[in-house]
Amino acid sequence: MAEYGEWNRKGATLSDVTAKKEYGVSRAFIVKGIRAGKLEHRDGAIWGNPYLRVLRSQLEQYIAEELGADCLSTGKNQTELRKIKKEMADLKKRLDELQTRRTEIEKAIRKSTAEPAGAGDVAKARRA
Numbered sequence: 001m002a003e004y005g006e007w008n009r010k011g012a013t014l015s016d017v018t019a020k021k022e023y024g025v026s027r028a029f030i031v032k033g034i035r036a037g038k039l040e041h042r043d044g045a046i047w048g049n050p051y052l053r054v055l056r057s058q059l060e061q062y063i064a065e066e067l068g069a070d071c072l073s074t075g076k077n078q079t080e081l082r083k084i085k086k087e088m089a090d091l092k093k094r095l096d097e098l099q100t101r102r103t104e105i106e107k108a109i110r111k112s113t114a115e116p117a118g119a120g121d122v123a124k125a126r127r128a
Contacts, residue, residue, distance in 0.1 A: 006055060007042070014059070015044070016052040023063055023075040030054060033062045 006012050016027045030052060033039040039062055042053045063072045 006057070012056055013042075013053050014056050016054070019054065019059060022079045023059070023072070025059075025063060025067075027052070029066075030059070033059070033066075038062045038065070 014022065016030050019025050019030060020027070030039065030041075034041050034052070034054075039054050039058050044051050044053050060072060063075070
């Protein structure tokens with residue numbers, strides 16, 4: 001049985017589609033676990049599309065029992081690697097944006113510091 005409040009905890013549940021992405025298990029594998037009594041589930045539907053929601057801890061335990069701990073760790077590592085690569089790509093994109101903005105500001109500063117010298121020449125020309 002699930003711990004008290006486990007269904008409400010952030011990240012403690014996942015849908016069958018997310019389980020396929022993160023762990024590489026099919027919906028049939030999850031249904032088999034539900035029928036065997038190894039997994040608790042809740043039914044849901046978004047825009048008329050049904051899905052199964054299961055507890056992450058129970059699913060990980062079931063995967064380790066059925067497919068082996070190596071399969072579970074491989075799936076978790078691949079998911080973490082995918083997240084890291086995505087975050088690195090986002091950070092590189094943000095760094096490029098910041099460097100572009102920095103060069104724009106530096107050009108504006110150089111331009112504004114160069115203008116007063118030119119403005120002084122105009123004032124001297126008026127006095128003459």
